[in-house]
Amino acid sequence: MPVMCKYPINICCVIEEVITHEHFKESCIPAQVVAAIDVNTVANEVYKYNFPHTQLLAKTIEGITLEEFDRLSFDMILMSPPCQPFTRLQKLPKYILLENVKGFEVSSSRDLLIQTIENCGFQYQEFLLSPTSLGIPNSRLRYFLIAKLQSDPLPFQVPGQVLMKFSQIESEHPQKYPIDAQDKIEKKKIETNICINSTTQSSGKDAILYKLETAEEVDRKHQQNSDLSVQMLKNFLEENIDMNPYFLPPKLLLRYALLLDIVKPTCRRSTCFTKGYGSYIEGTGSVLQTAEDVQIEDIYKSLTNLSQEEKITQLLMLKLRYFTPKEIANLLGFPPEFGFPEKITVKQRYRLLGNSLNVHVVAKLIKILHE
Numbered sequence: 001m002p003v004m005c006k007y008p009i010n011i012c013c014v015i016e017e018v019i020t021h022e023h024f025k026e027s028c029i030p031a032q033v034v035a036a037i038d039v040n041t042v043a044n045e046v047y048k049y050n051f052p053h054t055q056l057l058a059k060t061i062e063g064i065t066l067e068e069f070d071r072l073s074f075d076m077i078l079m080s081p082p083c084q085p086f087t088r089l090q091k092l093p094k095y096i097l098l099e100n101v102k103g104f105e106v107s108s109s110r111d112l113l114i115q116t117i118e119n120c121g122f123q124y125q126e127f128l129l130s131p132t133s134l135g136i137p138n139s140r141l142r143y144f145l146i147a148k149l150q151s152d153p154l155p156f157q158v159p160g161q162v163l164m165k166f167s168q169i170e171s172e173h174p175q176k177y178p179i180d181a182q183d184k185i186e187k188k189k190i191e192t193n194i195c196i197n198s199t200t201q202s203s204g205k206d207a208i209l210y211k212l213e214t215a216e217e218v219d220r221k222h223q224q225n226s227d228l229s230v231q232m233l234k235n236f237l238e239e240n241i242d243m244n245p246y247f248l249p250p251k252l253l254l255r256y257a258l259l260l261d262i263v264k265p266t267c268r269r270s271t272c273f274t275k276g277y278g279s280y281i282e283g284t285g286s287v288l289q290t291a292e293d294v295q296i297e298d299i300y301k302s303l304t305n306l307s308q309e310e311k312i313t314q315l316l317m318l319k320l321r322y323f324t325p326k327e328i329a330n331l332l333g334f335p336p337e338f339g340f341p342e343k344i345t346v347k348q349r350y351r352l353l354g355n356s357l358n359v360h361v362v363a364k365l366i367k368i369l370h371e
Contacts, residue, residue: 029366029367029370031076033051033054034054034055034072034073034074035054035055035056035057035072036051036054036055036056036057037056037057037059037060037061037064038056038058039058039059039060041058042344042348042351042352043352044056044058045341045343045344046340046341046344046352049339049340049341050338050339061079066090070090070091073091074093075093075094075095076093076094076095076096076097076366076369077093077095077096077097078096078097078098078099078362078366079096079097079098079099080098080099080100092120092121092149093149094148094149095146095147095148095149095369095370096117096122096124096145096146096147096148097144097145097146097147097362097365097366097369098113098144098145098146098147099142099143099144099357099362100142100143101142101143102128102141102142102143103143104143105126105128105143105162110143113145117147120149121149121150121151122147122148122149122150123147123148123150123151123152123153123154123157124145124146124147124148124154124157125145125146125147125154125156125157125158125163126143126144126145126161126162126163127143127144127145127146127162127163127164127365128141128142128143128144128162128163128164129141129142129144129164129165129166129361129365130142130361131331131332131333131358131360131361132224132227132230132269133165133166133167133361134166134360134361134364135229135230135231136230136231136331136333136358136360137230137231137232137233137236137267137268137269137270137331138269138270138271138272138273138331138332138358139269139270139271139272140272140273140332140358141272142357142358142361143162144361144362144365146365146368146369148369156368166364166368221269224268224269225267225268225269226268227268228268230268230269231268232265232266232267232268233263233264233265233266233267233268233269233270233288234265234266236327236330236331237265237288237327237330238324238326238327241324243290243321243324245346246321246322246323246324247319247320247321248287248320248321248322250312250315250316252281253312253315253316253320254308254311254312254315256281256282257300257303257311257315259281259282260281260287260320261285261286261287262286262287262288262289262296262318262320263286263287263288263289264288264289264292265288265290265292266292269286270285270286270323270331271283271285271286272285273285273286273323273328273331273350273353273354274354275350275351275352275353275354275355276350276351276354277322277323277328277350277353277354278322278346278347278350279347279350284354285323285328285354286323287320287321287322287323288320288321288322288323289318289319289320290319290320290321291317291318291319294317294318294319296318299314299315299317299318302314303315325340325346325349325350325353328350328353329353331358332353332356332357332358332359333358333359333360333361333363334359
């Protein structure tokens, strides 16, 4: 969704589907959003609900005339490709922040983009960043490019390289969350199996486990859950709400038991939530085990010789549920007051959030770009 803002810094932001002004608020950069652009009617309804006083243009960015762009008089543009229109402006923006999925960095579209911004006189740096680098227990690896209209290189600029973490451009370490003594005790308790979803049945680096995971995958998850710089998922969960609509139904449990990425509230990781979350299972995001006293290894090992009904009974003991839209929004850094109109269905909320960005990551990039 494109958003355009005035300044101290005028900003035109083109971000995918759901965008909040929190990017700028959290970055501590004084900014006024002067316009947002999207053709998605559902995204626009949510945007108007949260930001009723911001100009919203229900069109593609390509459909905006040069005269309309010039009247907005913005200094920064935040966007996802396509991004051709800004190259034809009479007055180029001072700053650009662009986002796309991993893989864009090796595409022909990226090559064309780099050639264009170089010809326009921008200095730039590319990144591949995930919220985990800021202590957030959610993997969401995305390509980012920040660019500034100036002749001198950026202080941290590394031509031809894609930076993978914030510490590569800062003297201080990435944000760490304080871990108190009780948290360390809890960590020791869970280290062996609370957040480990599989155990090895045979030796070997690529041994196949009772779930469809390799020993390498299990080791990676174990390392993620042992990283004390990352918060626990429980800090992002809703309380005192009806969770019954979010529990996985028996048929899904039986069919996809071996494909689920299961986490507990005490885990420090979750997989990327996509727009298919809640509709599809494989590769769309983690599910939450709410029966924390039940050992997942015992449940899965018991399934081999059971009937379908008995398997369902065992799997239901885990009390697996989807993360709610609000919980995903929390992981994405959306503010507590962010909400959806009542007419927006749960499926639509998942779709919008699956196309969104992490506020904390974008806010930090804005701050770095403006320094």
